[in-house]
Amino acid sequence: MNYIMGIDEILKNLPHRYPFLLIDRIISMELGKSIVALKNVSMNEPFFTGHFPDAPVMPGVLMLEAMAQAGGVLAYKTTNTSPDNGRLYYFAGIDNARFRRVVKPGDQLRLEVNVIRSKRDIWKFEGFAYVGDELACQAEFMSASPKDQA
Numbered sequence: 287m288n289y290i291m292g293i294d295e296i297l298k299n300l301p302h303r304y305p306f307l308l309i310d311r312i313i314s315m316e317l318g319k320s321i322v323a324l325k326n327v328s329m330n331e332p333f334f335t336g337h338f339p340d341a342p343v344m345p346g347v348l349m350l351e352a353m354a355q356a357g358g359v360l361a362y363k364t365t366n367t368s369p370d371n372g373r374l375y376y377f378a379g380i381d382n383a384r385f386r387r388v389v390k391p392g393d394q395l396r397l398e399v400n401v402i403r404s405k406r407d408i409w410k411f412e413g414f415a416y417v418g419d420e421l422a423c424q425a426e427f428m429s430a431s432p433k434d435q436a
Contacts, residue, residue: 291315291359299362300355301369305332308352309359309397317364320400323356329391344389349423350380353413356397357429361409375429378408383425393417407431 291299291312300307314322327344334342358375367373389395395415402410408430415423 296359298370299359299368301374302355306351307355308348309355312356312359315360315363317360318401318404320398321356321360323352323359323397323399325352325395325397327389327391327393327395331391334391342391344393344395346383346385346423349385349389349395349415350383350413350425350427351377352395353397353399353411353415353423353425354427354429356399357409357411357413357427360399360401361404361429361431364404373431375407375409375431377427378430379428381426383423385423387417387420387422389415389417389422395422402426407433 293310296309308325309323310326311324312321313324333345333348337343337345354377361375362368395417397413397415399411399413402412408428410428412426414421
């Protein structure tokens with residue numbers, strides 16, 4: 287199913303808020319399989335004041351976080367849960383992270399995240415962040431929801 291989600295629905299499906307909400311729109315989602323999200327990179331991002339003032343660059347760890355947030359939306363929608371009912375997914379691991387391109391103000395990141403596997407409340411994803419057709423970042427990552435939650 288092709289699924290589009292704006293910021294209002296993203297806010298219902300992620301616990302993150304400004305300044306740490308790092309996705310702006312979902313342009314495609316197939317439950318249990320994949321998601322494509324967008325992040326518009328603006329000069330107004332708070333991290334640019336220190337990274338780096340004379341040559342602003344989006345930190346690589348925030349590209350990874352943006353991919354993880356997209357994976358979180360996919361996990362919530364697939365399991366029909368939400369942060370509102372007490373379920374939280376935490377970053378549980380990252381492997382094979384590679385950074386291929388600098389991301390600057392004015393760029394738009396297209397975050398493509400695929401499920402490698404999911405079992406109970408543990409998800410393993412592969413993610414790719416593109417600016418246009420250029421790969422900026424890629425990684426495999428995991429998220430988990432502790433058993434004592436809703």
